[in-house]
Amino acid sequence: MPTAIPGPSAPTAPTASAAMGAPASTDGPTGARPPGTGQRDLAALPKAHLHLHFTGSMRLGTLTELASTSRTRLPSSLLDGDPLRVPADHRGWFRFQRAYDTARHLVDSEGVMRRLVLEAALDDAAEGSRRLEMQVDPTSYAPFVGGITPALEIILDAAAQATALTGVEVAIIVAASRIRHPLDARALARLAARHAGDGPGQVVGFGLSNDERAGETSAFAPAFAIARRAGLASLPHGGELLGPEHVRDVVSALRPHRLGHGVRAGEDPALLDAIVAAGISLEVCPASNVCLGVYHRTEDVPLGALIDHGAQVALGADDPLLFSSRLTDQYEIARSQGLDDDALAELARGSIRASLAEESSKRRWLAEVDDWLAHQPTWTGSGTSVTP
Ligand SMILES: [Zn+2]
Numbered sequence: 309m310p311t312a313i314p315g316p317s318a319p320t321a322p323t324a325s326a327a328m329g330a331p332a333s334t335d336g337p338t339g340a341r342p343p344g345t346g347q348r349d350l351a352a353l354p355k356a357h358l359h360l361h362f363t364g365s366m367r368l369g370t371l372t373e374l375a376s377t378s379r380t381r382l383p384s385s386l387l388d389g390d391p392l393r394v395p396a397d398h399r400g401w402f403r404f405q406r407a408y409d410t411a412r413h414l415v416d417s418e419g420v421m422r423r424l425v426l427e428a429a430l431d432d433a434a435e436g437s438r439r440l441e442m443q444v445d446p447t448s449y450a451p452f453v454g455g456i457t458p459a460l461e462i463i464l465d466a467a468a469q470a471t472a473l474t475g476v477e478v479a480i481i482v483a484a485s486r487i488r489h490p491l492d493a494r495a496l497a498r499l500a501a502r503h504a505g506d507g508p509g510q511v512v513g514f515g516l517s518n519d520e521r522a523g524e525t526s527a528f529a530p531a532f533a534i535a536r537r538a539g540l541a542s543l544p545h546g547g548e549l550l551g552p553e554h555v556r557d558v559v560s561a562l563r564p565h566r567l568g569h570g571v572r573a574g575e576d577p578a579l580l581d582a583i584v585a586a587g588i589s590l591e592v593c594p595a596s597n598v599c600l601g602v603y604h605r606t607e608d609v610p611l612g613a614l615i616d617h618g619a620q621v622a623l624g625a626d627d628p629l630l631f632s633s634r635l636t637d638q639y640e641i642a643r644s645q646g647l648d649d650d651a652l653a654e655l656a657r658g659s660i661r662a663s664l665a666e667e668s669s670k671r672r673w674l675a676e677v678d679d680w681l682a683h684q685p686t687w688t689g690s691g692t693s694v695t696p
Contacts, residue, residue, distance in 0.1 A: 348649050348685045350436075350639040354676040355656040356663040357437045357635050359568055359591035359624025361483075361517070362444035362463070363412045365428040366629045374414040386410060391632040396549055396601035401519050404600060407630055416452045421459075422466040429470035429478050435636040437476050438673045439663045442467070443483040443515050443543075447496070456499060460511075468509025477508045477665060481543055483515035484531060486523040493531035501538030512664040513541035515568065520549040526561040541565040541664055548593075548602055552576035555583075564588055566622070566662055571597060573619075574610050580617050589620040589662035594641045595633035596626035606641045615651070622659035653681045 368389060375382045385392070386407055394400030415421060425442070432440045446459035453459050460482065467478040482500035484493035493516070503511040514535030516528055525546075532542050546558035548569035555573045558564065559582075567573070570590035573580045583590075594609040603609050614621055623638035625631070639652055647655070660673045 347643070348680060348683070350643065350652065351434065351636045353436050353639065353652065353656050353680050354438050354660070354673050355436055355635070355639075356439040356441070356622065356659040356665070356673070357432050357435075357624060358439075358441045358566065358589075358622045358659060358663055359593055359626055360428065360432075360440065360442050360635075361627050362424060362428075362442055363408065363415055363448075364627025364629050365431070365442065365625075366411055366415075366424055367427055367431070368629065368632075370423065370427060371411055371414065371629065374420065378414060378416075380414060382410065383407070386630075389632055391595065391599050392630045393599055394601055398519075398521070400601050401521075401549070404630065405519075408627065411629060412448055415449055418453050418462050421449060421453070421462050422469075425463060425466035425478065426470045426473065429467075429474040429476045432635065433474040433476045435634060437635060438676070439477045439479070439660070439665050439669070441479050441481055441512060441663060443481040443517065445483050445485055445496070445517070446499070447485070447488070447492070456496070460499060460503065464503060464509050464511070471508035477669065479506075479508055479510060479512040479664065481513040481515045482511050483517045483543075484528065486516060486518040486520070486528075490523070490527040490531060493528050494534060497531040497534035497538075497540075500535055500540060504538040504540050506664065506666060511540060513543040513565070516544035516562065517568070518545075520545060520547075520554060525554070525557045529561045532562045536563070543568060543591075545569060547572045547590075548597060548600065552579045555579060559583065559586075559588065565664075566591055569593060569597070571609065571614065572602070574614050574617065577617070580614070580619065584618045584620075587620075589622055589658065590614060591624045591662075592621050592638075593624045593626040594638055595631045596624075599631045599633075607645055609641070609645075611642055611645055612647070615647075615655070620658045620662055621655060622662045623655060649681060649685075653677050656680075 394403045444463055446456045449459040450456040467480055470478045482496055484496045500511045500514050542562055542564045543566050544558055544562045544564055545568035547555040551572045552575050566589040568591050571592050573583055594606050597603050597609050598606055625635045628634045656677050660670050
């Protein structure tokens, strides 16, 4: 953990606004090779999924079924299966939040909560995930199950069951919201602390989500201190909607183990250097960045620049329900930027190393990544290939 994060330096990387609409970088990421050669099945690549929100993980089919059962009329924008696309401003966030809230209102019982956890684990299992660290703010579901304590305990129990059923380790991150009072965050941190642990069905970290522009970052520091004293990792969002100045605030006030997104730290190389030196990993969610208007196109997400700078990156889907893009899709985006299978395997290793799993589990999954890479793919001649 750094003792100090350097002040602003002259940005040499493009700002997010400059990056919008800019052509894809011609500086290929480390290990780039022409696409189409030696490509393995990315769904079979062992990986960890470290940035996924509880309601945002919902399957579209589940959403429509729940809406039908409760006779709720859903906006067509939620049903069409197209990714949400909003500008990176307050109005854009409002549209995103309204869509999210529509889905959240349908999660109104213990049964639905358990279903969501299990389906997220099943979907992760199908995409090669060995470890899912899912974020939830139990406050939203508390009214339906008798309070935030039962809300969290239901989710933790469901996570333990989903682990047993799918083989994917499902651990939970309790996330406070920037749009609520910091005292609420402290209450959540105390609740999270009571369920702290390392394993599946336990709380492994404490987060801070919602609009990065809301609230005063330092006001949430006491909540993170409570969580830290209980051994929980510090996992706040930062560096998606706002740039280096905000990332610097989050790093110094909340002392993160990982940054939710953090992608815009790349706009200030000195800051990124400090983040890399401090061992802070970045949970990069390319589809989310584009859907929320931070970058125009997936090729503009500066994955290669972050990797070349030494950042440890864990790709995540964030809210696949709204972005129509799941975990493997993020690796496909990385491949489309020119990362070859060696570089994609290194990304998967980064996700595993950045997870909060036990070291013995990490060693096993890292060996499985080596196995994935050791098997030469079979060329199908159709532009795709399969791993035997
Ligand atoms: Zn998020």
